Amino acid sequence: MGARMDLLRSLAQKGTSKMVLLVMDGLGGLPSENGQTELERAYTPNMDEIAAQSECGLLEMVDLGITPGSGPGHLGLFGYDPLEFQIGRGILEALGVGAEVKSGEVCARGNFATWTADGTIADRRAGRISSEKNRQIIDRLRTEISEIEGVRVRFYPGEEHRFVVVFSGEGLSEAVTDADPQKEGLPMKWASPSRPGGEKTADAVNALVRRVRQVLSDEPAANGCLLRGFSGAPLIPGLPELYKINPAAIATYPMYRGLARLVGMEVLDAGRTMEDLFSTLEAHWDAHDFFFIHVKYTDSRGEDGDFRAKREVIEKVDRLIPRLTDLHPDVLVITGDHSTPSQMKGHSWHPVPFLLQSAWCRPDEVLAFGERMVARGIHGRIPASSLMGLMLAHGLRLAKFGA
Amino acid sequence: MGARMDLLRSLAQKGTSKMVLLVMDGLGGLPSENGQTELERAYTPNMDEIAAQSECGLLEMVDLGITPGSGPGHLGLFGYDPLEFQIGRGILEALGVGAEVKSGEVCARGNFATWTADGTIADRRAGRISSEKNRQIIDRLRTEISEIEGVRVRFYPGEEHRFVVVFSGEGLSEAVTDADPQKEGLPMKWASPSRPGGEKTADAVNALVRRVRQVLSDEPAANGCLLRGFSGAPLIPGLPELYKINPAAIATYPMYRGLARLVGMEVLDAGRTMEDLFSTLEAHWDAHDFFFIHVKYTDSRGEDGDFRAKREVIEKVDRLIPRLTDLHPDVLVITGDHSTPSQMKGHSWHPVPFLLQSAWCRPDEVLAFGERMVARGIHGRIPASSLMGLMLAHGLRLAKFGA
Numbered sequence: 017m018g019a020r021m022d023l024l025r026s027l028a029q030k031g032t033s034k035m036v037l038l039v040m041d042g043l044g045g046l047p048s049e050n051g052q053t054e055l056e057r058a059y060t061p062n063m064d065e066i067a068a069q070s071e072c073g074l075l076e077m078v079d080l081g082i083t084p085g086s087g088p089g090h091l092g093l094f095g096y097d098p099l100e101f102q103i104g105r106g107i108l109e110a111l112g113v114g115a116e117v118k119s120g121e122v123c124a125r126g127n128f129a130t131w132t133a134d135g136t137i138a139d140r141r142a143g144r145i146s147s148e149k150n151r152q153i154i155d156r157l158r159t160e161i162s163e164i165e166g167v168r169v170r171f172y173p174g175e176e177h178r179f180v181v182v183f184s185g186e187g188l189s190e191a192v193t194d195a196d197p198q199k200e201g202l203p204m205k206w207a208s209p210s211r212p213g214g215e216k217t218a219d220a221v222n223a224l225v226r227r228v229r230q231v232l233s234d235e236p237a238a239n240g241c242l243l244r245g246f247s248g249a250p251l252i253p254g255l256p257e258l259y260k261i262n263p264a265a266i267a268t269y270p271m272y273r274g275l276a277r278l279v280g281m282e283v284l285d286a287g288r289t290m291e292d293l294f295s296t297l298e299a300h301w302d303a304h305d306f307f308f309i310h311v312k313y314t315d316s317r318g319e320d321g322d323f324r325a326k327r328e329v330i331e332k333v334d335r336l337i338p339r340l341t342d343l344h345p346d347v348l349v350i351t352g353d354h355s356t357p358s359q360m361k362g363h364s365w366h367p368v369p370f371l372l373q374s375a376w377c378r379p380d381e382v383l384a385f386g387e388r389m390v391a392r393g394i395h396g397r398i399p400a401s402s403l404m405g406l407m408l409a410h411g412l413r414l415a416k417f418g419a
Numbered sequence: 420m421g422a423r424m425d426l427l428r429s430l431a432q433k434g435t436s437k438m439v440l441l442v443m444d445g446l447g448g449l450p451s452e453n454g455q456t457e458l459e460r461a462y463t464p465n466m467d468e469i470a471a472q473s474e475c476g477l478l479e480m481v482d483l484g485i486t487p488g489s490g491p492g493h494l495g496l497f498g499y500d501p502l503e504f505q506i507g508r509g510i511l512e513a514l515g516v517g518a519e520v521k522s523g524e525v526c527a528r529g530n531f532a533t534w535t536a537d538g539t540i541a542d543r544r545a546g547r548i549s550s551e552k553n554r555q556i557i558d559r560l561r562t563e564i565s566e567i568e569g570v571r572v573r574f575y576p577g578e579e580h581r582f583v584v585v586f587s588g589e590g591l592s593e594a595v596t597d598a599d600p601q602k603e604g605l606p607m608k609w610a611s612p613s614r615p616g617g618e619k620t621a622d623a624v625n626a627l628v629r630r631v632r633q634v635l636s637d638e639p640a641a642n643g644c645l646l647r648g649f650s651g652a653p654l655i656p657g658l659p660e661l662y663k664i665n666p667a668a669i670a671t672y673p674m675y676r677g678l679a680r681l682v683g684m685e686v687l688d689a690g691r692t693m694e695d696l697f698s699t700l701e702a703h704w705d706a707h708d709f710f711f712i713h714v715k716y717t718d719s720r721g722e723d724g725d726f727r728a729k730r731e732v733i734e735k736v737d738r739l740i741p742r743l744t745d746l747h748p749d750v751l752v753i754t755g756d757h758s759t760p761s762q763m764k765g766h767s768w769h770p771v772p773f774l775l776q777s778a779w780c781r782p783d784e785v786l787a788f789g790e791r792m793v794a795r796g797i798h799g800r801i802p803a804s805s806l807m808g809l810m811l812a813h814g815l816r817l818a819k820f821g822a
Contacts (some may be wrong), residue, residue, distance in 0.1 A: 025496075044779060046779060047782065048782075053781070078426075079423055079426065079800060079805075079819055080808055080809055080812075081427075081805070081808035081809040081810075081811060081812035081813075081817060082426065082430070082808070082812070082817065082820050083817065083818075083819045083820060084819070084821060084822075085819050085821035085822045086822070087819060087821045087822055088820055090819040098424065098821065099422060102821060103821065104822070105822040108822045109822075121588040121773055123491070155445075175732070262783055320682075359779075360779065362504070363819055364779070365812045365817070366779075366781060384763065386796065388781060388784070390781060391783065391797045392795075396799050397798075397799060
């Protein structure tokens, strides 16, 4: 654990203040229309009014020039050094399909596949079976297999041919090679330990693949499976334990719900629409003191390369902001987890604008919420992992350091 | 190796983008004429136009208040933490006379000197012999001495009485005191180990000084030598290995050529004039993806204390800029390796202005290239060693960090 996290933990104290972290995924952008970014161009009177009363700046999510994935982006916002706490792809995938993964468990990404009688892999995606068919098969597996070689297993369906397995038990390890020939027309390639300590898990993996093959032998296409990308849940100290808060997550997408669960947040039923996010916030306002609200569509429209649509998502969020401010949070932060400029159709390294409003602000000269306006804000550019401590400070949740 | 360098190395990937780092040595200055610095005062329409489309800021070369030598200044620009990777003066001097020095070798600065028969040093500079005479003597030494006490030696002539020796072999060390009485009229002071491990090198050094004395005994003035400033070549991982780039250096002065070679750049024949630098760039444009161009004279005129002449060098570079921009580099950085304010006639600690232009910029409000304009740029002040990663990011050479 880093020195800063240790320091914050030693100073954190319970309180009654309410803190809200509103994350618009992939918020940051690059200039295009009218020489402005999506956020600069968007009509956001509510956010601009808040910005004028706020301390503003840019968040460096990982380090200068580094493009963060969704995992590191959110861990940084939650106060974790994203270089110290790394999350494997297998875990993120598992969280993404709604799997609940605990420390010490190991996840794998699975494909349903078509095996020939002699053990050759004819189709690594089983003809891309429907997601509906996938769920039926997962139900069969759940009925037939709950344990293999003394290791408990749980199955979670994904889209089309994809699924996730979580292995649970003593002495498991992520040091296991893929049980997957990677190419079609090749004989099955079995898992093996990639480092000492991986033997038990490799044996369980191979046994599970054989057992799945037996159970599904009468399936026309998905008569077997492949497993790859083994990764263990990282040992992450939870936010309640670290900061004496009682945090809740309001997010629609499974991956962000899973990330929030991993850091000890209670994950609320968030509905499906953007309006639902704010209804959930209102409904649970009394029950928690820290709320993480996640808006996915800024990122989605950025990934689509649709400048206007991304701008419109931002404007829609802005129209919903009064529902949030009517609750009078003591601390409000609005920001993103990384940049997704629509020109780049993907995540980028550009730092992310943020504003922080509380009764204890030194409002700067920033009068509108935008990348280049907040760059002149009072915080300049700070590491994203510093933000959580700043929120706690403004929530009067940190004792004085030293006498 | 630092965490950032490790991270960049793990994310670096090959690509086709072209990156140019144009360094005006000692670029930074202090206000004088018209209350402006050399750069602010200079008429630089080309650089100003680029600045208006760029992300700008100031580079902190080593740390606040620290004046960098040329070694740390350039290592920072090349992405190395200058506190972690230190280069001794002996090595710089050796590089400065065109010596090729490899890891594990030890260099020393030499003076030809006038010895009396009883071993007193009568003139530590041998009457400042001509550089032509120096080269003749070096030729004699090269013919007569290639090895001493099992250690291989190479000689390189410098200006007037100065030369460089490179020692090569097993078990060499830089932990050796100077073989130099430092003052004239004193008896020779022989080298000795300054730490355990320096014995073998000290013996070789003293044996070499004695052997030179024998070989040159018939010389009227330069009848012996002194050796000092022993230093080993640092273990520096090269840029091609670190970042999967194929870098080239275009520099006239030997020391900068040597520094570039030390970090794995191919050193191109750069001609003698400033125009030649840009001709070399044009001629080799297709062969490399990263170019370091070094302009020496900004520093030289600053060291002279000549504000106007330094300003004129900057203006001359500006007139040559179109030859660079006509090549349409994907990433262009213009900066310096340290400040050399003409008022101070030497290096200073003041941070150095930079601009970075690419298709993926967030241009800030900086409309002209100058120290105090770029201080309001979107980057504020960043460590110089972060710049290389930023260039790689804008060249789309870094994969995403984390899933």
